[in-house]
Amino acid sequence: MRALTWHGSKDVRVETVDDPEIVNPRDAIIKVTSTAICGSDLHLYDGVIPGVKSGDVLGHEFMGEVVETGAGSSLRKGQRVVVPFTISCGGCFHCAIEQYSCCENSNPAEKQDMSATLYGHPMAGLFGYSHLTGGYSGGQAEYVRVPYSDVGPIGVPDHLDDEKVLFLSDILPTGWMGAENADIGPDDTVAVWGCGPVGLFAVQSAIVMGAAKVIAIDHYPHRLELARKMGAEIINFRETNVREALMEMSGGIGVDAVIDAVGMEAHGFAVDNMLDVVKQKVGVGADRASALKQALLAVRSGGRVSIPGVYGGMTDKFPLGALMEKGLQVRTGQTHVQKYTKPLLEKIEDGTLDTTFLISHRLPLEDAANGYRNFKEQQDTWTKVVLKPGMEH
């Protein structure tokens, strides 16, 4: 089959690799009809996530048709499904309490040591995302082996196009959980850093959850415009002093909740961010956390901090004092996708949530490398890339 493989920083290629097979009874094989490039993939593309090996197949946002099933799969051949990027066994303690992205069994035993050393506990398995998370072949391919297929994939009705439901795999639940973790009340002012796909879905979710005001922060005019169209007020951090603006826009109290939808590769000109850029480049690996640092200072005392943005390691000059002295509450994590797929599918069906506004480019899978480069370098206008195996150039 054809698949997008990683070969090093800024080096991804579409190559021919072995087709997947049913390996375990609960597996299914999915023939991919649509698959997207995620901001998380850019962290791999930029080489700032450890444990990626040459030849690894990337991609964790995908959907398609079931073409093969193991004896223990609950899926049927021909069924159309969206697959969560988090692999969850359904049988462990964490799955039982719906903390699916903390599944204890989906990362193979012999692969758990690396993340356990880094974080104190192993990470769960994720598709197409480093050997820290199992080293599973990903969804930017013609076919994918989906383990524990009776727990993750959600069947979708034929009248909903791929583009309406594809993002149930990751970014829609991620934006939703990002907003849910901010514990939004009706009188709240909420600030969202980053107007990428995750930030935009967090904005949309916060509005649906009834926030009085949502303020979106980025420096790309087109992305900010998308946030404004959804009903957010916007701040361009290149033009405006973000913290001062947030204080004024929240009546001098500070925003009630902040959502960091930027993650470890924040852009910015603060001195410590520039230093972090250098350190990341020379491989001493400090996460660039300038958006999060700013958010911690901007949130009101006793406020809530939600972090859907991904961080992989350590960071320098972290405003720990602000966290403690202001009495903040922090919630974060890889998304517990399986918990949200059903309710969010309903919200797509009844029109509460729209996801299609986000897609700026549709490319054949063969052009995936091109898609990565542009999603990275033309962020303003390349808001989301959907790849289609077999699509004509």
Place this chain on the structure above:
Amino acid sequence: MSNSTRNRLEATAGIAVALGAAAIGAVAAKLQEGRSSDDAPGRTARRSFGKHAVTGRTVTIRKPRAELFAFWRDFTNLPAIMENVEKIAIKDAAKGLAVWTIKAPAGRTVEVETTIVREDEGQLIAWRSVEGSQIETEGRVTFENAPGNRGTRVTLIIAYKPPAGDLGRAAAKLFLREPAVQARHDLKRFKAFMETGEITTSARRREGTRAAKQMEAA
């Protein structure tokens, strides 16, 4: 000393007595020393056990105690979850004798015969290699109810003495390489198998699984 601590001590000492093996007895004694000042298991102490490697790990498995015990009690089930163990054959069920075939480098194998030294239904199984084995090893697995409906706490403790002889040493290197890592992986696979019915693998094809690779290396 709390009651539960005393019980644990006795359990440990019990093995040593049953074995009558001076080397393992020394290990058991060291395990006890580690218990003097705090409530942590002796195996988590910041010191070594002389020539012996001792390691222990605990996992919580969301399954009833009896089911887990029954799986472990049948040693022929264990190669599926244990690193570098090719097969375990029951030699004499009544006497609890089993023969483990363990992978050694260059396609060779080593056999270790073990005997069950203690078995408490639903709670504990302890085994050790018989006199004259190429690898001197001892293992003990215990099953305790976890709080509420969290299932069962399973603790695996393995002790071994580096063997004499080239083949024995080579096999031990594989079999007992970093015993802490091995015990952890074995227990995690046990957990995955009992909770999911599968040994988790990220292989895209059957030939890429751990089991397939293990057969290949043999």
